[in-house]
Amino acid sequence: MTAVTPFPADARPLLEVRQLSQTYNLRRQKLFASRPTLRVLDTIDLSVRPGEAVGLVGESGSGKTTLTRMLTGVEKPMSGNVLYDGLDVWTGGEAHRKLFRRSVQVVLQNPRSSLDPRMRVGTSLLEPLRSLKIEGDHAARVLEVLDQVGLQKSALERFPHEFSGGQLQRIAIARALMPGPKVLIADEPVSALDVSIQAQVLNLLKDLVRDLGLGLVFIAHDLSVVAYTTSKVYVMSSGKIVEVGKPLDLFRNPQAEATQALVGAVLSVEAGLAGNALA
Amino acid sequence: MTSRNAIEVRDLVVGNGDVTAVRGVSFTIPQGGRMGLVGESGSGKSMTALALMGLLPMGWSTHGSVLHDGVDLVTQSDKALSSRRGRTISMVFQDPLSSLNPVRRVGDQISWVIRKHMGVDKKTAEQQTIELITQMKLPRPEQLVRAYPHEISGGQRQRIMIAMALACYPQLIIADEPTTALDVTVQKQVLRLLNGAAHDRGSALLMITHDLPIIAAMCDTVAVMYAGRIVEMGPVAEVFRNPRHHYTRGLLDSQPTMDNIALDGTSRLVSIPGMVPPLHDLPTGCAFNPRCAVATDRCRAEMPELSGDTLKSACWHPVPNSSEVAAQ
Ligand SMILES: Nc1ncnc2c1ncn2[C@@H]1O[C@H](COP(=O)(O)OP(=O)(O)OP(=O)(O)O)[C@@H](O)[C@H]1O
Ligand SMILES: Nc1ncnc2c1ncn2[C@@H]1O[C@H](COP(=O)(O)OP(=O)(O)O)[C@@H](O)[C@H]1O
Ligand code: SF4
Ligand SMILES: [Mg+2]
Numbered sequence: 336m337t338a339v340t341p342f343p344a345d346a347r348p349l350l351e352v353r354q355l356s357q358t359y360n361l362r363r364q365k366l367f368a369s370r371p372t373l374r375v376l377d378t379i380d381l382s383v384r385p386g387e388a389v390g391l392v393g394e395s396g397s398g399k400t401t402l403t404r405m406l407t408g409v410e411k412p413m414s415g416n417v418l419y420d421g422l423d424v425w426t427g428g429e430a431h432r433k434l435f436r437r438s439v440q441v442v443l444q445n446p447r448s449s450l451d452p453r454m455r456v457g458t459s460l461l462e463p464l465r466s467l468k469i470e471g472d473h474a475a476r477v478l479e480v481l482d483q484v485g486l487q488k489s490a491l492e493r494f495p496h497e498f499s500g501g502q503l504q505r506i507a508i509a510r511a512l513m514p515g516p517k518v519l520i521a522d523e524p525v526s527a528l529d530v531s532i533q534a535q536v537l538n539l540l541k542d543l544v545r546d547l548g549l550g551l552v553f554i555a556h557d558l559s560v561v562a563y564t565t566s567k568v569y570v571m572s573s574g575k576i577v578e579v580g581k582p583l584d585l586f587r588n589p590q591a592e593a594t595q596a597l598v599g600a601v602l603s604v605e606a607g608l609a610g611n612a613l614a
Numbered sequence: 615m616t617s618r619n620a621i622e623v624r625d626l627v628v629g630n631g632d633v634t635a636v637r638g639v640s641f642t643i644p645q646g647g648r649m650g651l652v653g654e655s656g657s658g659k660s661m662t663a664l665a666l667m668g669l670l671p672m673g674w675s676t677h678g679s680v681l682h683d684g685v686d687l688v689t690q691s692d693k694a695l696s697s698r699r700g701r702t703i704s705m706v707f708q709d710p711l712s713s714l715n716p717v718r719r720v721g722d723q724i725s726w727v728i729r730k731h732m733g734v735d736k737k738t739a740e741q742q743t744i745e746l747i748t749q750m751k752l753p754r755p756e757q758l759v760r761a762y763p764h765e766i767s768g769g770q771r772q773r774i775m776i777a778m779a780l781a782c783y784p785q786l787i788i789a790d791e792p793t794t795a796l797d798v799t800v801q802k803q804v805l806r807l808l809n810g811a812a813h814d815r816g817s818a819l820l821m822i823t824h825d826l827p828i829i830a831a832m833c834d835t836v837a838v839m840y841a842g843r844i845v846e847m848g849p850v851a852e853v854f855r856n857p858r859h860h861y862t863r864g865l866l867d868s869q870p871t872m873d874n875i876a877l878d879g880t881s882r883l884v885s886i887p888g889m890v891p892p893l894h895d896l897p898t899g900c901a902f903n904p905r906c907a908v909a910t911d912r913c914r915a916e917m918p919e920l921s922g923d924t925l926k927s928a929c930w931h932p933v934p935n936s937s938e939v940a941a942q
């Protein structure tokens with residue numbers, strides 16, 4: 336692994352959204368009625384620095400995935416700004432936008448559906464370089480990334496069905512690392528994995544943040560998983576950020592109602608054995 | 615052959631001629647008892663459940679015996695099994711959307727089960743359906759019965775499935791990952807309902823999940839499955855506080871909890887290296903040996919059998935008990 340470089344906590348944000356809002360039009364109820372709208376994101380402020388892992392939690396439908404679509408630039412917000420390295424990605428010019436697209440990569444929940452089953456792993460890994468038109472020694476890059484995620488070279492020749500869920504998630508992470516991103520957005524990356532395998536993937540993400548100085552935006556339902564992986568957590572509810580804090584502080588002393596509900600939903604083996612987990 | 619047990623499974627083997635997914639599993643759940651079945655995906659939990667229900671996929675067959683309600687389910691005809699499902703033994707699946715009929719109203723689906731098994735008239739069945747839905751704490755029961763499955767949320771659908779499974783006061787309810795597809799905030803509510811309703815009816819519960827906290831919250835005993843076999847079994851508190859099998863220990867250690875998170879972000883979870891072996895290529899001896907830190911030649915050569923008193927483990931070199939671990 337590369338040498339450990341310190342990433343000062345006061346470093347400037349790499350990726351940031353300011354006062355971001357997004358509204359969707361819903362179906363008309365009646366022919367001539369006006370179209371009802373749904374405000375899915377409401378004046379969101381969020382940022383991530385190099386070497387920092389931030390968590391995003393919230394109940395289903397609170398807007399987490401919608402926010403990642405803004406953070407990765409696949410959707411344009413109705414109002415507010417998305418800044419990469421201090422410059423707006425929608426008005427900062429073509430060159431900046433290109434830099435942003437390769438610098439922010441995403442890892443999704445289910446590696447089985449995010450990797451093409453007919454493609455050898457080696458081909459899948461090269462895909463982002465091709466679509467982002469990145470030049471250079473691709474073969475060397477593949478080997479470097481395989482090493483970072485702890486996969487053998489022999490994986491390149493194989494197909495997705497030959498791997499377990501945890502190995503596939505490593506491959507998905509490797510693919511996201513190929514363009515050399517500065518920020519990784521992981522939307523429920525371990526929800527589909529078994530507990531023992533979850534730990535492997537969470538440890539890998541933590542290593543990448545520490546060793547490569549990546550910024551990580553980590554989304555999950557389960558507060559204890561988020562607390563393990565990140566150092567700052569944003570809590571979302573109905574499209575708003577309702578609380579921000581250190582994971583343990585939120586866990587011990589949740590302020591917002593949504594945070595309290597999430598904390599209350601965490602089950603633990605000890606609480607279960609004590610007989611009060613479902614009380 | 616009257617028995618006080620909700621189910622007694624002896625040497626259950628489930629295979630399709632090519633591979634064997636369940637390799638000699640035995641357990642007993644007493645009337646009204648709760649057993650958890652944990653294990654990684656592919657360890658054979660669902661195949662065990664489907665075998666008990668007589669719902670195995672085409673080409674798969676069962677050996678051994680499954681005593682339930684005075685009969686051996688393994689020797690029963692498909693027709694006899696079908697007349698039991700939903701009546702003496704019922705099941706809640708992981709994905710309620712694919713197990714409910716998409717073109718029938720949810721209320722009709724519940725009352726159909728009640729009429730089929732309880733021999734009551736339509737009106738009584740409909741009334742009982744409303745009562746069940748009310749017990750499931752679903753909003754506006756009179757309207758909800760008229761909804762189609764796609765018109766309600768995942769959590770609501772799962773509660774409809776539970777209502778259906780409970781409708782005929784079965785002796786045993788098998789729940790296979792009933793909350794895995796649900797949001798955590800809804801999960802607890804659904805578990806609480808399943809817990810209370812099974813208790814009120816005196817139904818025994820077989821709770822299948824890879825989520826250890828759920829088992830700790832709901833079950834009296836737990837069986838840990840690995841590669842088609844039970845590798846450890848006993849009272850939940852004993853198994854979870856003082857596991858002797860290295861796979862169980864690993865599962866518990868992989869669990870992120872608020873206690874094993876360091877404030878400075880330096881904490882690392884213990885993870886079990888490697889992955890579950892494929893069925894067609896199981897290692898000899900203890901199937902866990904390629905992933906076990908203390909495996910010896912004996913582990914690679916001989917398969918350990920379950921042994922022990924209240925806590926039974928299949929391991930040649932059991933994990934030291936918790937006081938020794940605390941001292942190290
Ligand atoms: N294209 C769209 N048109 C209309 N509504 C949408 C659209 N995309 C998302 N929504 C709505 O926006 C809200 C937020 O959805 P989003 O997928 O961001 O939630 P989430 O927090 O990721 O939830 P989950 O935890 O279930 O993944 C939901 O009410 C959803 O139905
Ligand atoms: N329909 C099927 N055809 C072939 N193999 C199957 C089928 N269903 C399950 N299996 C295999 O049987 C084994 C046990 O599966 P399953 O009982 O579903 O595991 P679990 O529920 O513990 O995740 C796995 O190796 C799986 O691949
Ligand atoms: S039998 Fe051997 S390989 Fe298997 S769990 Fe015990 S020590 Fe490990
Ligand atoms: Mg989402």
Ligand SMILES: [Mg+2]
Binds near residue numbers: 659660661790
């Ligand atoms: Mg299963």
